[in-house]
Amino acid sequence: MSNVLIVDDSSTMRKIISRSLRQAGLTIDEIFEAGDGIEGLNVLGNSKVNLILSDINMPNMDGLEFIKMVRANGNSVPIVMITTEGGEDILKEAMTSGASASIKKPFTPDQLQEKLGGLL
């Protein structure tokens, strides 16, 4: 069983991602939610997380800064960017900063399963 952290400033997107993870048939124990990178770091400090799904555009601490902070803390948990920011340069920066993969919104549960199946 695995724990997943969803970091997105949209509560609707967090609900959609959470529901899609269940529909994708992935083996997930607990889903944590955070509204920005700062909240995400707090969750990581208090809970065991096996996979992070993160937006890029967020207030307070965006997804790119969040990845850098996670890696700077020595945490090697897989991080998958879920974002409308499908631009190659931004995703390249995310991958260079330590992201494992990316999924572009909109997405289907099948696409989530395909991308995340090997990471959980």
Added chain:
Amino acid sequence: MLNAAVTQSTHLQEKEMAGHVINATKEVFSTMVMMDLEDQYPLADPVSKFHCSVTSMVGLAGTYTGILSIHCPQSFALRITSNMLGMDVTEVGEDVNDALGEIANMLGGYVKQILSKGGLDINLSIPTVISGEEYTVNSTSDSDCIIIPFTNEADRFLVGLKLQKEC
């Protein structure tokens, strides 16, 4: 009508740009809202006054500036939100604002990709959502705007794209 400088710079005629927005909107609604849409482009008559509606907007800034907007009746906004969340939403509030804002954000992301392949020279704003019994949306230059009507069952809504090329 699409701004002439945008047409020249993107090598896209208004109909082609509208086609991209139509495809993006249909894909977002099909995938995230579980709704199939029909488009009714072009819009016969301009619309600026809205009754019992929700308007969601996301701004683009950089080599191009503009606004991507969605205007829909409150009843349809409730149906969209209910479908997206998989639960019955009966009041226009935070969930509706968040859902409509997210749709504008996704469509803004598509437009950004059409205009900028690298993605770094155009930024998207945080979405803004307006709702009310009666309001008017005006722009200083309506001539630079494409508006596309969509329908699902008996409901109809509009997606607008206003664009300008910056130096």
